[in-house]
Every structure is written in structure tokens, then in C-alpha cells.
Amino acid sequence: MSRRVVIAGGGTGGHVFPGLAVARELRSLEVEVHWLGARRGLEAELVPERGLPITLVDLEGIHARNPAAAARAVALLPRAVITALRAVLRLGPTAVVGVGGYASAAGLGAAGLLGIPSVLQEQNSIPGWTNRFLAPFADLICCGFEDAVGAFPSMPAEWTGNPVRADFFEVPDVAPHDPPRLLILGGSQGSLFLNRTLPRALAAMREAGLDVEIRHQAGVRWAEVVRTSYQDLKLEATVTAFLAQPWKALAEADLVVARSGALTISELAAAGRGALLVPFAAAAGNHQEYNARSLERAGGALVLTEEEASAKRVAEVLDRLLRDREILRTMGARARTMALPGAAARIAERVLAVGGGA
Numbered sequence: 001m002s003r004r005v006v007i008a009g010g011g012t013g014g015h016v017f018p019g020l021a022v023a024r025e026l027r028s029l030e031v032e033v034h035w036l037g038a039r040r041g042l043e044a045e046l047v048p049e050r051g052l053p054i055t056l057v058d059l060e061g062i063h064a065r066n067p068a069a070a071a072r073a074v075a076l077l078p079r080a081v082i083t084a085l086r087a088v089l090r091l092g093p094t095a096v097v098g099v100g101g102y103a104s105a106a107g108l109g110a111a112g113l114l115g116i117p118s119v120l121q122e123q124n125s126i127p128g129w130t131n132r133f134l135a136p137f138a139d140l141i142c143c144g145f146e147d148a149v150g151a152f153p154s155m156p157a158e159w160t161g162n163p164v165r166a167d168f169f170e171v172p173d174v175a176p177h178d179p180p181r182l183l184i185l186g187g188s189q190g191s192l193f194l195n196r197t198l199p200r201a202l203a204a205m206r207e208a209g210l211d212v213e214i215r216h217q218a219g220v221r222w223a224e225v226v227r228t229s230y231q232d233l234k235l236e237a238t239v240t241a242f243l244a245q246p247w248k249a250l251a252e253a254d255l256v257v258a259r260s261g262a263l264t265i266s267e268l269a270a271a272g273r274g275a276l277l278v279p280f281a282a283a284a285g286n287h288q289e290y291n292a293r294s295l296e297r298a299g300g301a302l303v304l305t306e307e308e309a310s311a312k313r314v315a316e317v318l319d320r321l322l323r324d325r326e327i328l329r330t331m332g333a334r335a336r337t338m339a340l341p342g343a344a345a346r347i348a349e350r351v352l353a354v355g356g357g358a
Helices: 013-028 043-049 067-091 102-114 129-137 192-207 223-232 246-252 262-271 284-297 311-322 325-336 343-354
Strands: 003-008 031-038 054-057 095-098 118-122 140-143 157-159 181-185 213-217 238-240 255-258 275-277 301-303
Touching: 003 013, 003 067, 003 102, 003 343, 013 031, 013 043, 013 118, 013 262, 013 343, 031 043, 031 067, 031 102, 043 054, 054 067, 067 102, 095 102, 095 343, 102 118, 102 129, 118 129, 118 343, 140 343, 181 192, 181 246, 192 213, 192 223, 192 255, 192 311, 213 223, 213 246, 223 238, 246 262, 255 262, 255 311, 262 284, 262 325, 275 284, 275 311, 284 301, 311 325
Parallel strands: 003 031, 003 095, 031 054, 095 118, 118 140, 140 157, 181 213, 181 255, 213 238, 255 275, 275 301
Antiparallel strands: none
């Protein structure tokens, strides 16, 4: 491999998995990929598992931290940038890709100081402060949501879509079942809020005369507790800690209840599944609600904030949606209008073009 790209960033799955998808595309084009990440980020575990070399820096987030923690994070930044500079200088990449997270700032800062072209990948509907700060220095900003392009006025921003597996795009259109099938997605760690609220909401729906087939992905920590909750309420439900093949679960569902991380929204859109979304209230910059509102404006979702999402209110909304087959079909079709296939390949092509290696 004669060409080389550095991918910088991570911290959470929402940053790491899109970056890994782009890395896979680049490697298929015989481009060598090296990762620059934070020692405490999810990338420290996931990237080596994929056989990618990685350089780790000591770096912590500053957003929403107490003063002492923020001061410690600021103190770590200069050494992290120096480490990134040394790594980028040694590797000599044609381009650096920032996938979000605080290690992204160190990597793109090093690229700027060394005059190496850089690309930002913004997964969310509204950019976080790190990408807002870095955007003016990037040669291209690849946006996962069309809405995000407008957040970068007079900058080279493009709607490329968020990388999701091709399997999601192969999910057939909604064909409502009798009884209707509901999928609850708590994310890889599970959602305590959804785990507490949905069993009670579904019990209320049963009392109102609506039977529902329930599949609930609860997270490793909560699976047994959630399973017990359904048993105590005398509700039949398939409860799992995680979904190894989530596209199959989506194919079987008529409607989804979920949080609204960028990848969740992108996967719902690709699979053409409508949803009731309850954004995580503590998400940085309230980005989950912005993501959810994007799908809602397209007609593919309804949104309830955590403050609004009492068990009673959730039951009312789900009861109305699940009783109307035409609404389920329409929401699924409108969700799919937000999908953009081939995002990973598209981003990889842009990276190589920016780096002069297309």
C-alpha cells in the first residue's frame, strides 16, 4: 500500500463505527489506514480488534465537566497535540480524517500545522463544538444529515450520509402485522429511561385492548431487570441485551421506539422504519433532539422529550400509531427518504480526492 490516511477521533460508538466503515472502504482501495485515538475512548478496544494500527493519546473531554476536571482536560491537550504531531509526521499521510470526539481535534490540529489536507466527518444533525471549531480549517466536511450542511455556511460541506451496513438498505418495506410488532432499541449500553417506561406503557396499552408483540433490546446491565419487569406485569416480551443483527430485528418490526443517536437515525432511515423517538436529555448540545427532529420533519418519526414521555403519554402515542396500518406504512416510507446509500464509499472517495490520491 503506497497511500496512507490517518483517522483521528472516537470516544463513543457514534464516532468510532462510522470511522471504521470508512477505514474498511479505504483499505479495499489499497490505502493504508492508521488510527489516532484517545486512550480512554471506545476506539482503544474496537480499532485493534479490526486489525488497524492505532496511536493513543491521553485526552479527555471538556464539555459539561466540573472546573477541576475541565482544568485537567485542558492541561492534557498540549501533550496530546505533540503526540499527534509526532505520529502524523512519522506516518506522512496524504490526508487526515476527523470523525469527531476530542482526539479528532488533536489529529486535525496536527494536520493543520503540517499542511496536510483534512476532512471532517459530522455524524449529527447539528455539529458539536469540536467540529464547529475545526470546520474552518478543514478542506471538506462530510455531513451525515442534510440538515447539517447549513450549519457550515460558506464552507466546503457536503451531504454524504452516515455509513451504515448495506443490510439495513435491504430491509423490505413495512408490512404491518396482526398483532402489531414493536421493537424497542436502547442502544449498545441500553437506556434506563426506556427500560423503566416502556413496560408500564405497554401494560397500559394491553388494558386499553391492544395486544402487541414486543422485542426489547435492553443492554447488558439491564436485560434481566427488564425481563423481570415484563414478567411482573404479565406481559410476554422477547428481551435481549443486544442485537447481533439489528437489521433483522428491524425487518420484523412495524414500529420502533428508540433514542436518537446519529447512527440509530441513519439505520432507521435505511431500513425504512418509523419510530417514536425519546432523545437522551443529557446528550452534549442536545444533539439527539436535533437528530430526532430531522426525522420527524421528514415524516418518519414522532418525538417526545424525556419530560413529555410519561408511561401514560407513551402508551397514548403508541396506541394511536400501532392501530393505524396506513400510518405505519407512511412513516416507514418517509423515513427512507432520509437514507443515503453508499456513504462509506462516498466519504472514502472524497478523502482520497482531497488528499490528491483519487
